[in-house]
Amino acid sequence: MTEPLIIDGLHKRYGDLVALQDMTFQVSPGELFGFVGSNGAGKSTTMRIVLGVLAADAGRVTLGDKPIDLHTRRQIGYMPEERGLYPKMKVGEQLVFLARLHGMSTTAARESVERWTTRLGVDQRVGDDVGDLSLGNQQRVQLAAALVHDPRVLVLDEPFSGLDPVAVDVMSDVLKEKAAEGIPVIFSSHQLDLVQRLCDRVGIVARGQMRALGRVDELRARDGITLEITGPPTSARWADGLPGVLAADYRIADNLTSLRIDPGIADDQAILAAALRSGPVHRFAQSTPDLTELFREAVSA
CATH class of the missing domain: 3.30.70 (Alpha-Beta Plaits)
Structure with a gap:
């Protein structure tokens, strides 16, 4: 069992623009947490601070009682909203490379790549350049990149974007399986029907602030x-x-x-x-x- 992901009092400002104001919530082990809001609400900024891509002006992010440092970040599976893969690199080579960056041996990395590309339905494309894939298949490879190193935490920004209904079902099953293993899973999405169906709890963000937070059924009945x-x-x-x-x-x-x-x-x-x-x-x-x-x-x- 892993520890909860704790986001505590994050503030972030860009000049006069307040991107985050006292952003506070946590994602428990085994929980699917939906993070929803309009474009520019602060979701991606929060996720980038969790990953250490951005620094907060105030507040902290911890896994349990431990700050997120370089060692901890290697145990986080992250899927950015923008395509974050090398378009001219082969799918299989790229996934092995990313797994090795997270500390896996070459043998373990290749075994994990085979397992996840098969699970996500892109095993026939491991020899293709990422840039030659459809947007939906690129999204599947991006999820494989987030999962290939067996992370202790999953942070996914718009993972369902561009997926057909079959791929949405595959993605949903994978997220539920990872949560069932005791992993905290946080994902953002504009597809609110999916969030409502999948998530244990949800946070609704507007203008950098958490406006509603709780179990989906509790929020609906409040x-x-x-x-x-x-x-x-x-x-x-x-x-x-x-x-x-x-x-x-x-x-x-x-x-x-x-x-x-x-x-x-x-x-x-x-x-x-x-x-x-x-x-x-x-x-x-x-x-x-x-x-x-x-x-x-x-x-x-």
Whole structure:
């Protein structure tokens, strides 16, 4: 079991531009952490500070209680948003070279390259120049470069960019497998449906600050859960005063009642019983906002 990746109070400024302000969170061993925000929000800056590519003006990054030094960085698998591979170098030679830079023997590096290129579906392209590959295959090779040295931490910037649906499934399975091995995995993505489906926790960043942080289900339920009930006459305002009902919206035209409820107080069965006392119930459904809605709220705020 590895240690948590801890980002503590990072500040970064470029002249008058504040890129990061008190960026604080941690990624636990075995956790898939989604790091989301608009372009320029501070995601890549944070990741580059983790890797030591940039220096923070204040704050620190540690793996457990140990600062990230050169030895620790060799144990991190990093995938930049921009293509970071040599386009005129053969795929296999390049991956072996990168594995050797991380301290692997030549034999171990070649075995790992064979394993990961096969796993990611680019084993038939190991003799090709990286620049001759499609963008999707370049992305697969880039992920292989992040994994080839068996890292203790994964930091991936837009790993799903440019991938077809089959490759997205392969990538998703690999990230879940690495998390299951006890590795902290952090990745950024604009594909919020994937983040919602894959991640244990998510951080939403805007203008260099963390605007929302927590488990996906907790964030989705933090402003209450919505119940939609069709059937009982809305003119009766039958849900007014029920325990745990935070707000009620009655659409008289189609007898649709929309209730925002506090899940810790409201009893959905008591609400259903109250609806049935007012008339027949044709539909009784629960919904919570998806991550896209939460993202819009956090960014606009």
